[in-house]
Amino acid sequence: MTITNDPLQVIYDNDLIHKSIEDAIAEKFEVGVSIYEHDGKFILRWTDFVANEWAEEFPTMSVALLRLASLIACGESDWHNGFNQVPAEFTNLGKDFLSVTTC
Secondary structure, three states: OEEOOOOOOEEEEEOOEEEEHHHHHHHHHOOEEEEEEEOOEEEEEEEOOOOOEEEEEEOOHHHHHHHHHHHHHHHHOOOOOOOOOOHHHHHHHHHHHHHHHOO
16 A cells, blocks of 8 residues: 555555555445535545445544445445444544543
8 A cells, every 4th residue: 555645545465556545445336425625624535436425524524434434334234234334423533532542
């Protein structure tokens, strides 16, 4: 896994084929995702490529990436699982998780 100069793009190498994490998620789970900074907040935006698009705002990139990991986990369950928290509740849980896993 390589982190590029763009802090919001993560590249992984699979048999010498480089893909952005966004492309890999779109290919595997048929969901379009992006994380971008806006007015000091981080926005996680995703779509099902049909008619639905969502955008959630988070205070830090790390919490937005945790929410993205949760979205991926939903896809890994073949979409049998969904989110249990609204963004504000998730932000508090994400901060708690990070406070335990980092020092």
